[in-house]
Amino acid sequence: MTHADWARHHTRLFGMFSDAEADMVAHWAALLANEGFAADELAAASEWLVVHDPPKWRDKHCDRLKERVLSQRVLSRSVGPRPDDPGTCCLCGGSGMVSVPGCAGLVTRSGATLDGAEPWSLFAVLCRCALGRWLRPRQGDENRRLTLDDYEKLNPDWRQQLERRGRLLRQRGEVGDLTRSVDAVLGALKTKREVKS
Ligand SMILES: [Zn+2]
Numbered sequence: 001m002t003h004a005d006w007a008r009h010h011t012r013l014f015g016m017f018s019d020a021e022a023d024m025v026a027h028w029a030a031l032l033a034n035e036g037f038a039a040d041e042l043a044a045a046s047e048w049l050v051v052h053d054p055p056k057w058r059d060k061h062c063d064r065l066k067e068r069v070l071s072q073r074v075l076s077r078s079v080g081p082r083p084d085d086p087g088t089c090c091l092c093g094g095s096g097m098v099s100v101p102g103c104a105g106l107v108t109r110s111g112a113t114l115d116g117a118e119p120w121s122l123f124a125v126l127c128r129c130a131l132g133r134w135l136r137p138r139q140g141d142e143n144r145r146l147t148l149d150d151y152e153k154l155n156p157d158w159r160q161q162l163e164r165r166g167r168l169l170r171q172r173g174e175v176g177d178l179t180r181s182v183d184a185v186l187g188a189l190k191t192k193r194e195v196k197s
Contacts, residue, residue, distance in 0.1 A: 003033045003039045006039040007025045010043075024058065032066070035122075036145075044072065046065065095131075096129070097124040097127060101165060102121045103154055125145055
């Protein structure tokens with residue numbers, strides 16, 4: 001199953017038949033793929049959610065799907081022969097996947113180009129801890145991921161890029177908040193014509 005297959009499956013399960021919803025769920029699929037959620041895991045989560053606890057608002061779907069997938073991963077870890085205490089890795093926080101910035105010239109197996117002009121888009125690579133190594137042969141061919149070691153050879157400065165990205169996002173947020181508060185206090189700017197009259 002590809003992420004596009006999952007998106008179609010999910011929209012059908014939840015009766016989301018409009019074009020706007022199809023487009024929205026396609027965006028969810030791209031994001032969730034970048035966050036390291038496999039299509040099969042998502043499909044299982046969709047099927048569970050629709051039966052047990054269907055979210056009323058679309059806005060809640062991604063979070064609930066992720067919660068379900070993560071809880072299932074923990075479960076399969078506890079019953080399967082997964083290595084390591086998942087809480088011990090500080091690189092991946094026990095998920096086996098590390099979010100890293102896209103870099104110039106990097107093309108994923110699914111054909112997405114990860115442009116390094118601005119390191120905004122993140123995607124997931126397999127951690128170098130025992131859980132990451134355990135996940136490596138267990139991925140579907142469709143979504144095979146780079147290992148952190150291979151990625152690091154392509155983009156050795158990724159930690160600094162992540163920090164820079166964090167700083168820029170915070171600054172964007174602060175500048176936006178400041179500007180909106182000035183707008184709220186002073187109202188709209190007057191046009192030249194309004195100033196003259
Ligand atoms: Zn790890």
